[in-house]
Amino acid sequence: MRPIRYGMIGGGRDAFIGAVHRIAARLDDSMTLVAGAFSSSPEKAIASGLDLGLPEHRCWPTWEAMLEGEAALPEDERVECVVIVTPNHVHHAPAKAALEAGFHVVCDKPLTCTDEQAADLVDTARQSGKVFAVTYNYTGYPMVRQAREMVRSGAIGPVRKVLVEYLQGWLATSLEETGQKQASWRTDPSRAGAGGAMGDIGSHAANIVSFVTGLRVSSFCSDVGAFVEGREIDDDTAVLLRFEGGAKGVLLASQVCVGHRNGLRLRVYGEHGSLRWAQEHPNQLHVCTLDGPDTTLHTADEGLSDAAAAAARLPGGHPEAFIEAFANIYRGAAAAMHAGRDDPDAFAYPGVVDGAEGVRFINAVVANSAAGWTEFDSSAQR
Numbered sequence: 001m002r003p004i005r006y007g008m009i010g011g012g013r014d015a016f017i018g019a020v021h022r023i024a025a026r027l028d029d030s031m032t033l034v035a036g037a038f039s040s041s042p043e044k045a046i047a048s049g050l051d052l053g054l055p056e057h058r059c060w061p062t063w064e065a066m067l068e069g070e071a072a073l074p075e076d077e078r079v080e081c082v083v084i085v086t087p088n089h090v091h092h093a094p095a096k097a098a099l100e101a102g103f104h105v106v107c108d109k110p111l112t113c114t115d116e117q118a119a120d121l122v123d124t125a126r127q128s129g130k131v132f133a134v135t136y137n138y139t140g141y142p143m144v145r146q147a148r149e150m151v152r153s154g155a156i157g158p159v160r161k162v163l164v165e166y167l168q169g170w171l172a173t174s175l176e177e178t179g180q181k182q183a184s185w186r187t188d189p190s191r192a193g194a195g196g197a198m199g200d201i202g203s204h205a206a207n208i209v210s211f212v213t214g215l216r217v218s219s220f221c222s223d224v225g226a227f228v229e230g231r232e233i234d235d236d237t238a239v240l241l242r243f244e245g246g247a248k249g250v251l252l253a254s255q256v257c258v259g260h261r262n263g264l265r266l267r268v269y270g271e272h273g274s275l276r277w278a279q280e281h282p283n284q285l286h287v288c289t290l291d292g293p294d295t296t297l298h299t300a301d302e303g304l305s306d307a308a309a310a311a312a313r314l315p316g317g318h319p320e321a322f323i324e325a326f327a328n329i330y331r332g333a334a335a336a337m338h339a340g341r342d343d344p345d346a347f348a349y350p351g352v353v354d355g356a357e358g359v360r361f362i363n364a365v366v367a368n369s370a371a372g373w374t375e376f377d378s379s380a381q382r
């Protein structure tokens, strides 16, 4: 399949995730960068595009100019897909406009800031018939896909308990006050949305639970707050979960856990077995059953599910990680674009509905924090 032509919004000089998207898009030649509006500053937007070797007439000063200018180009030249890697408050408007202009969309998470914007994108995407992928990239790991297949096949029995955590330590101080770019917008509710740690990384934690177990949250109890003085958004969140069907879970999302880098960890306990996976050691999946013995499955082992095998590129023992998992999302989305069908299950990419569910969950967790606490006198016996 030829690479899909795309234009990027965000991801300019000094930006973080845009560069990862660009590498992931070309890892399998799924997509090729032909245009961009890379920054909120028009000068920087153009300079960033030139840095990447784009011709000057495809380096646009704003995303609005890019959508209009690209739509006016001949059909076999213009972008087919728009990739959105801006801070969260600049997701909804360009995604909606891109769909309405007839382009496919890949957008980073969280999909939008508000529930209304998220629902609007679901409607707009459906009406457009265009492909919409949301980069919940952790679902691209081979061993996460293996875990999903094992839950689906009943290998651990009906799920009873799910523990998921995403712990980081980089916001343990008020980094935002130093002007650090990524910290500044992430701690500003007008640009991040209502969720801080919950939106930034809790969104991934919630999504991986849904992806691997298929469980749907029926109720929850959350404790959302900030440890760093003056911070207007949560930097530490805990959620007790109940799922339809009776399973229970715990979700932790924190950015003040000193010593943790990208500690996304999932543990799933079924009636007769369990699965454990950790993002910082992503090529292993630990499996325990009542009958034993405990086993560790490795990426590219013989006998893994088709879904896991298809997500691996290298012989076992050559580490595959974040970039490759991200590239798997691009591979799936590009295949859907070639097929002209927005079908996340068939082509293995997270879709706009997954993105909208994530936004609703983040906002509900933040809005309903700390309901139902019981006072307890811990010094009564002393």
Ligand SMILES: NC(=O)c1ccc[n+]([C@@H]2O[C@H](COP(=O)([O-])OP(=O)(O)OC[C@H]3O[C@@H](n4cnc5c(N)ncnc54)[C@H](O)[C@@H]3O)[C@@H](O)[C@H]2O)c1
Binding pocket: 009, 010, 011, 012, 013, 014, 015, 016, 017, 018, 037, 038, 039, 040, 041, 062, 063, 085, 086, 087, 088, 090, 108, 109, 110, 135, 136, 137, 181, 182, 185, 200
């Ligand atoms: N999936 C993941 O693992 C992952 C990881 C990191 C970030 N993200 C998400 O990616 C997005 C970007 O995060 P980041 O850390 O790269 O942020 P960043 O601050 O490093 O980069 C944001 C970029 O967007 C540009 N931008 C802002 N407003 C713009 C506008 N109006 N037009 C064009 N460009 C504009 C900025 O100039 C900058 O280049 C966020 O939604 C974040 O949640 C996802």
